[in-house]
Amino acid sequence: MYQLLKLIHSYRAFLVFLFIEFVCFWLLVRSNPYHSAAYFHTSSSIIGSIYQTRSNITQYFNLPAVNEELANDNAQLRELISQSQVPIVVNSAEDSIKLSKAEYNYGFLSAKVINNSTQLSHNFITINKGKVNGVQPGMGVISANGVVGKVMSVSDHFATVSSLLNNDVYVSAVVKRTGNFGSAHWDTRDPLITKLMFVPSHIQLQQGDTVMTSGFNSIFPEKILIGFIEEFSLQTDSFYDIDVKLSNDFSRLSYVYVVRNPRREERINLENEKIEEVE
Amino acid sequence: MSSRVYISTVISFVAYLLFQVLFLKNFILFDTAFCFIYIGFILMLPLEIGPLLLMGIAFTLGFTVDIFYDSIGINAAASVLIAFLRPYWLNIITPRGGYEEIVIPNLKTLDLGWFFTYSLPLVFIHHFALFFIEAGGFGTFFFTLTKVLFSSILTFFILILSQYLFYKKAV
Numbered sequence A: 001m002y003q004l005l006k007l008i009h010s011y012r013a014f015l016v017f018l019f020i021e022f023v024c025f026w027l028l029v030r031s032n033p034y035h036s037a038a039y040f041h042t043s044s045s046i047i048g049s050i051y052q053t054r055s056n057i058t059q060y061f062n063l064p065a066v067n068e069e070l071a072n073d074n075a076q077l078r079e080l081i082s083q084s085q086v087p088i089v090v091n092s093a094e095d096s097i098k099l100s101k102a103e104y105n106y107g108f109l110s111a112k113v114i115n116n117s118t119q120l121s122h123n124f125i126t127i128n129k130g131k132v133n134g135v136q137p138g139m140g141v142i143s144a145n146g147v148v149g150k151v152m153s154v155s156d157h158f159a160t161v162s163s164l165l166n167n168d169v170y171v172s173a174v175v176k177r178t179g180n181f182g183s184a185h186w187d188t189r190d191p192l193i194t195k196l197m198f199v200p201s202h203i204q205l206q207q208g209d210t211v212m213t214s215g216f217n218s219i220f221p222e223k224i225l226i227g228f229i230e231e232f233s234l235q236t237d238s239f240y241d242i243d244v245k246l247s248n249d250f251s252r253l254s255y256v257y258v259v260r261n262p263r264r265e266e267r268i269n270l271e272n273e274k275i276e277e278v279e
Numbered sequence B: 001m002s003s004r005v006y007i008s009t010v011i012s013f014v015a016y017l018l019f020q021v022l023f024l025k026n027f028i029l030f031d032t033a034f035c036f037i038y039i040g041f042i043l044m045l046p047l048e049i050g051p052l053l054l055m056g057i058a059f060t061l062g063f064t065v066d067i068f069y070d071s072i073g074i075n076a077a078a079s080v081l082i083a084f085l086r087p088y089w090l091n092i093i094t095p096r097g098g099y100e101e102i103v104i105p106n107l108k109t110l111d112l113g114w115f116f117t118y119s120l121p122l123v124f125i126h127h128f129a130l131f132f133i134e135a136g137g138f139g140t141f142f143f144t145l146t147k148v149l150f151s152s153i154l155t156f157f158i159l160i161l162s163q164y165l166f167y168k169k170a171v
Helices: A002-010 A012-030 A045-083 A093-103 A264-278 B003-026 B039-043 B051-069 B074-092 B112-135 B141-166
Strands: A107-116 A122-127 A140-143 A146-154 A159-166 A170-175 A180-185 A193-197 A210-213 A225-234 A240-246 A255-260
Touching (some): A002 A012, A012 B051, A045 A122, A045 B003, A122 A146, A122 A255, A170 A225, A193 A225, B003 B039, B039 B074, B039 B112, B039 B141, B051 B074, B112 B141
Antiparallel strands (some): A107 A122, A107 A255, A122 A159, A146 A159, A170 A210, A193 A240, A210 A225, A225 A240
């Protein structure tokens, strides 16, 4: 027994090393990309306020670019308002479809990016809106230029967003011209390019085809821009290997919109009811 | 450990951490070279610190950096790895005359050649572990290896530079 204790004592550094590494990997594996607590993320209130302070100082350096982007955004919105003045009188079945679609409004909440990374394989963004403003894990985030990511964790005043430049994030996408569905997924190499997966090989693609969100899940509204097809090749017999040039320059994100789906809670409640019934 | 060393250690812990997460987080050269200067703190802890305490400090520092990077466990794992290797590496490369009068292994107390052999391999091991854990395996091996190589060079360069800035060589 004494020999055994002596042995353990002489290897204590190595054993403690193994133990700590085990803890690290456990933390790494356990931290699910979604629905995790805010304590250990940039959305925690202390870290969030530190980044907020830094952002308050550094934001002056890119004011011209931000102003230009917001002005463009305004112009686009004005155009949309002028286009959306559709007749309220229901004359045909098509009109009634339009109306029922209009009821299904997504809410948008503007937020400022206070922390951002683009070069790692799992990139995250911190924004200055949180639970108090109605942000919840799982909500989509877009900018004037297109899709940005999904909310991962929230504290009272901040939220951490898994950016589209995150190896764990898949976004349901559609090629606008052909109407074929795929999945946008970043391969960690180039922060300007994402991959579009699962597009079958019999489709005739063209360079410059627009890729948008499909609206299949409740996270993003339909037809939010993801990017444009830059290159494609047949890697296997059944699927294309497609490079999509992202419409967003993630390294220059400044203001974003959190997407609130009004039917989201309804869906979650429904799912919860099911679970209770089973129990 | 004298109280002076103790206080300066605490101050440099905070200084390394803030410098890392506020300035160097977005300081990336040519899309490949990252700088993780915070490991300089682990490399330059006093020699008399025992291996267990050393790993404890490394874990705390790595974990705090992780929170700022949203990468829980990754920096902590890599930091603990070099904290574990540090005493063995120090033993192997003992300079002539030993470490008798040396409290902290840095450029002030030891020459450039020794510091080079001391820190460069540890920086490389740290970055190797960090980037390959971050990439989640060896899937993009050469791409990740490029990141490791250039980042190691950048971190090492900044490490040397900061020493010339902050530690005056004792005459």
